[in-house]
Amino acid sequence: MNLLEVQNLTVTYGSGPTAVPAVRGVDLTVAAGQQLGIAGESGCGKSTLALALLRLLPPSAHVDGRILLDGEDVLTMRWGRLRAVRWAGASIVFQGAMHSLNAVRRIGEQIAEPLLVHRRATPAAARTLAGELLRSVGLPEGRADSYPHELSGGQRQRVMIAMALACDPALIVADEPTTALDVMIQAQILRLVQQLVTERHIGLVMISHDLAVLADVCDRLAVMYAGRVVEEGPARAVFDAARHPYGQALSAAFPRVGDPASRRAPRGLPGDPPDPAALPTGCAFHPRCAWALEPCAHDDQFLTGNDDHRVACLLADRPQVPPSGRTL
Numbered sequence: 004m005n006l007l008e009v010q011n012l013t014v015t016y017g018s019g020p021t022a023v024p025a026v027r028g029v030d031l032t033v034a035a036g037q038q039l040g041i042a043g044e045s046g047c048g049k050s051t052l053a054l055a056l057l058r059l060l061p062p063s064a065h066v067d068g069r070i071l072l073d074g075e076d077v078l079t080m081r082w083g084r085l086r087a088v089r090w091a092g093a094s095i096v097f098q099g100a101m102h103s104l105n106a107v108r109r110i111g112e113q114i115a116e117p118l119l120v121h122r123r124a125t126p127a128a129a130r131t132l133a134g135e136l137l138r139s140v141g142l143p144e145g146r147a148d149s150y151p152h153e154l155s156g157g158q159r160q161r162v163m164i165a166m167a168l169a170c171d172p173a174l175i176v177a178d179e180p181t182t183a184l185d186v187m188i189q190a191q192i193l194r195l196v197q198q199l200v201t202e203r204h205i206g207l208v209m210i211s212h213d214l215a216v217l218a219d220v221c222d223r224l225a226v227m228y229a230g231r232v233v234e235e236g237p238a239r240a241v242f243d244a245a246r247h248p249y250g251q252a253l254s255a256a257f258p259r260v261g262d263p264a265s266r267r268a269p270r271g272l273p274g275d276p277p278d279p280a281a282l283p284t285g286c287a288f289h290p291r292c293a294w295a296l297e298p299c300a301h302d303d304q305f306l307t308g309n310d311d312h313r314v315a316c317l318l319a320d321r322p323q324v325p326p327s328g329r330t331l
C-alpha cells in the first residue's frame with residue numbers, strides 16, 4: 004500500500020460564476036520513504052493541494068476526491084482522528100517560518116509541546132528530545148532557550164523542520180520551505196531535509212516553483228499547470244528530458260539549483276498561467292505553447308503513458324525541437 008494516494012482530487016474556492024477551480028482532478032502517489040517534488044509557476048494550485056492533504060483549507064474551499072494516508076481517507080476522517088494524524092502521521096512545513104513560531108515562547112518549549120501533548124512524554128524526556136532534534140537539524144542544544152527573533156531566517160526554518168520531525172511522522176509536506184532564504188542557505192536546508200527524511204524513512208512532498216531544486220532532492224517530480232498535473236515521472240527524467248512543453252519550459256528556466264537569475268518567470272516562456280476562474284478551452288497551456296496545434300484549443304488533455312512517466316499532451320511523443328520559427 005502507498006503511504007499517500009491522492010485520487011481525482013478537485014478543490015474549488017467559492018461557488019457560482021466566481022468559483023475558482025484551483026485543483027482539477029489530481030492523481031498522485033507517494034510510497035513510504037519516497038520524495039515527491041511538485042513544481043509549477045505561482046497560481047498553479049500547489050499550495051491548495053498541500054493544504055488539502057491535511058484538510059487545512061478554508062471553509063470556502065469545496066473538496067472532492069480521495070486522499071488516502073496509509074489507506075485512511077483524510078477527507079472523511081473524524082475530527083479527533085484527523086488531529087492525531089496531523090501530529091503523528093503527517094507534518095507540514097510552510098514558507099514563512101517566522102509566522103508559524105510563537106514569538107513570546109522559547110524555541111525549546113515549542114518543540115517540546117507536541118511531545119508533551121501528543122506523545123505523553125514527561126517534561127524531562129521532552130526537553131531531552133527537543134535538544135536532540137535541534138542537534139539533528141544542525142543547531143546547538145543551547146538554542147532551546149532562544150526566542151524566535153534571536154534566530155536567523157535559516158535557523159528558524161531549521162526549527163520548523165525539527166518541529167515537523169518531533170512526532171516522528173510518516174509524511175512531511177513542505178510548501179516552498181526555503182523560498183524566503185538566500186541561495187546558499189536554501190541549498191543547505193534542502194540537503195538537510197533530504198538527509199533527514201532518507202535516514203528516517205519519511206515520505207516527503209516538497210513544493211517549489213524551482214524544478215532544479217526539486218530534481219536535486221526528490222525521487223519523483225510532478226509538474227502542475229492550471230490545477231492539473233501535466234507531467235509526472237522519475238525526477239531526473241522529468242528534469243533532463245521533460246516531455247510536456249510546460250515541463251520543458253520549466254526545466255530550461257531553472258538550469259541549476261538556486262540560480263538567482265532564474266527566480267523570475269521561466270525564461271523563454273511568454274505570458275502567465277491563466278486565471279483559474281477564466282481557463283482557456285482545450286489544453287489550458289495551449290495559448291502559451293510553441294507547439295500548439297488546432298486540436299489543442301478544444302481537446303482537453305489528461306495524463307497518459309505508462310505509470311512511470313505520464314504526460315498530458317497531445318504531442319508528448321513529438322521530437323524535442325520546437326517547430327521552426329517558434330521558440331520555447
Ligand code: ADP
Pocket residue numbers: 016023025043044045046047048049050051052061063278279
Ligand atoms: P500556488 O501555490 O501554485 O501558487 P495556490 O494554490 O496558492 O497556487 O492558488 C491556486 C489558485 O487558487 C490561484 O488562482 C489563487 O488565487 C486561488 N486561491 C488560493 N487561495 C484561495 C482562497 N483562499 N480563496 C480563493 N482563491 C484562492
Ligand code: MG
Pocket residue numbers: 049050051179
Ligand atoms: Mg504556493
